Amino acid sequence: MEQPKEKLKLGVYWAASCGGCDISMLEIGEKILTVDSLADIVLWPCIADFKYKDVKAYPDKYIDVMFFNGAIRNSEAEEIAHLLREKSKILIAYGSCSYEGGIPALANFYSKQEIFDRAYHESQSTVNPDRIEPKTKHTENGYELYLPEFWETVRKLSDIVDVDYFIPGCPPAENTTWSAIEAIVSGQLPPVGSIIGAGNKSVCDECPRERKETKIKRFKRPHEYVAPDPEQCLLEQGIICLGPATRSGCEARCINSGMPCRGCYGPCADVYDQGAKMISAIGSVLESEDGEEIQRVIDEIMDPAGLFYRFSMSHSYLLRRRLVGAKEEMK
Amino acid sequence: MADITTAEKSPAKLTKEVVRFEPRIIGFLCWWCSYAASDMAGTSRLKYPPNVSIIRVMCSSRVDPAFVMRAFAEGADGVLIAGCHLGECHYVSGNYKTAARISLLKKTLAQFGFEDDRIRLEWISAGEIRKFSKVITDMTEKVRNLGPLNWRENFEPK
Numbered sequence: 169m170e171q172p173k174e175k176l177k178l179g180v181y182w183a184a185s186c187g188g189c190d191i192s193m194l195e196i197g198e199k200i201l202t203v204d205s206l207a208d209i210v211l212w213p214c215i216a217d218f219k220y221k222d223v224k225a226y227p228d229k230y231i232d233v234m235f236f237n238g239a240i241r242n243s244e245a246e247e248i249a250h251l252l253r254e255k256s257k258i259l260i261a262y263g264s265c266s267y268e269g270g271i272p273a274l275a276n277f278y279s280k281q282e283i284f285d286r287a288y289h290e291s292q293s294t295v296n297p298d299r300i301e302p303k304t305k306h307t308e309n310g311y312e313l314y315l316p317e318f319w320e321t322v323r324k325l326s327d328i329v330d331v332d333y334f335i336p337g338c339p340p341a342e343n344t345t346w347s348a349i350e351a352i353v354s355g356q357l358p359p360v361g362s363i364i365g366a367g368n369k370s371v372c373d374e375c376p377r378e379r380k381e382t383k384i385k386r387f388k389r390p391h392e393y394v395a396p397d398p399e400q401c402l403l404e405q406g407i408i409c410l411g412p413a414t415r416s417g418c419e420a421r422c423i424n425s426g427m428p429c430r431g432c433y434g435p436c437a438d439v440y441d442q443g444a445k446m447i448s449a450i451g452s453v454l455e456s457e458d459g460e461e462i463q464r465v466i467d468e469i470m471d472p473a474g475l476f477y478r479f480s481m482s483h484s485y486l487l488r489r490r491l492v493g494a495k496e497e498m499k
Numbered sequence: 500m501a502d503i504t505t506a507e508k509s510p511a512k513l514t515k516e517v518v519r520f521e522p523r524i525i526g527f528l529c530w531w532c533s534y535a536a537s538d539m540a541g542t543s544r545l546k547y548p549p550n551v552s553i554i555r556v557m558c559s560s561r562v563d564p565a566f567v568m569r570a571f572a573e574g575a576d577g578v579l580i581a582g583c584h585l586g587e588c589h590y591v592s593g594n595y596k597t598a599a600r601i602s603l604l605k606k607t608l609a610q611f612g613f614e615d616d617r618i619r620l621e622w623i624s625a626g627e628i629r630k631f632s633k634v635i636t637d638m639t640e641k642v643r644n645l646g647p648l649n650w651r652e653n654f655e656p657k
């Protein structure tokens with residue numbers, strides 16, 4: 169790769185995330201040495217000790233490229249999102265959580281209080297007889313201590329600040345990360361707001377399995393059943409695969425390992441709501457002309473909302489489970 | 500969405516106005532059957548409540564589940580999808596796909612906290628004008644009883 173005149177200033181930050189995105193950046197292997205020769209790291213909490221006050225001292229737009237992973241779940245992540253927007257020329261939502269809510273946004277099927285009850289009172293490993301819950305402010309010996317405010321609803325980065333580019337994946341595959349880095353270093357970036365590093369088709373387009381237009385008789389979960397035909401589409405063999413509703417770019421890595429696609433690259437191009445698209449796709453592939461049979465097959469699909477919005481809850485029309493006016497028994 | 504102003508007024512305004520909740524329902528009707536039924540119900544001067552805003556589609560299978568979710572997200576209190584009877588779809592198998600999609604959509608929406616009556620799938624042929632007016636009346640009353648959905652209020656102002 170051609171050497172830019174000056175070394176790029178690169179940052180990586182994590183909000184509500186598992187750390188997998190940070191690790192995935194190293195998956196590019198020895199190419200990380202190329203990155204090192206082209207760029208200086210000015211913030212990366214996962215690998216080195218940087219303080220927020222160091223970042224606050226940077227001039228505006230000091231960081232050339234900022235990879236932001238993780239969803240926005242509390243007031244700290246929100247504050248840092250604003251800070252990093254100010255300090256960065258290019259802000260990139262890296263990974264599913266930052267781009268579309270990801271796994272943390274599955275918490276949107278619960279309320280904040282339900283999450284606190286489970287985490288601080290009910291979980292099997294918790295002993296908390298005084299029913300202590302984290303408070304945002306506490307005074308001890310005259311000192312005031314603060315914790316960030318935990319939000320009711322998990323958001324994606326672009327709900328908080330303007331985001332320049334999005335890199336999907338949980339975590340992004342090595343080729344996705346690398347082609348995004350290449351686009352950045354070579355300066356050949358698409359219009360602001362684009363997805364970079366991934367494709368514009370669906371996972372089915374990259375999938376080696378074959379569609380045979382067979383009728384689906386039942387749906388089973390992957391741990392209950394091994395699809396007998398190694399060459400036929402998993403969906404057609406009764407395993408829910410999110411391939412038809414998911415953006416290409418990962419080279420169908422789950423299907424190539426024998427598992428169905430779970431949808432981590434988010435909705436395909438021109439689709440906003442991945443879950444709605446998957447419901448539509450399932451309606452199309454059933455190929456049944458018997459109302460009762462259709463109902464029976466649909467009844468076998470367990471936890472459809474969790475399945476279809478596993479990664480994209482913050483990138484959906486409904487965004488969370490109902491809180492206002494919901495009947496008690498539904499909670 | 501604009502409000503529907505059909506608040507029941509007491510006769511001659513002797514007592515205070517009773518303002519009841521007027522649900523806003525979006526109805527996706529298939530052009531060949533249910534829309535034709537709505538048309539005929541109108542020309543036959545059948546009465547039914549004005550709460551359903553009708554959107555004509557070529558076939559019930561044209562209704563992407565995203566349309567339904569978006570309608571709810573933007574203020575609808577209920578969504579009706581109506582098409583030809585099974586076996587009578589003008590595109591042969593369109594409504595079987597609709598049946599699967601709406602059933603799966605209902606299951607999904609239940610996990611989001613929706614009551615079942617807020618989304619309804621009906622097969623109404625062009626001649627079934629009484630069924631049409633009955634479905635509209637019944638659904639309007641059921642959604643009225645559920646009260647407003649107010650989806651946007653689920654989020655903190657951000």
Ligand code: SF4
Pocket residue numbers: 371372373375376377378379400401402403404409410411412420423428429
């Ligand atoms: S549904 Fe899954 S298994 Fe079938 S073609 Fe698409 S990606 Fe491949």
Ligand code: SF4
Pocket residue numbers: 337338371414415418419420421422423428429430431432433434
């Ligand atoms: S196959 Fe699906 S779930 Fe697996 S990496 Fe690709 S997009 Fe993600």
Ligand code: FES
Pocket residue numbers: 529530531532557558559560582583587588589590593594
């Ligand atoms: S044409 Fe009426 S449901 Fe398909």
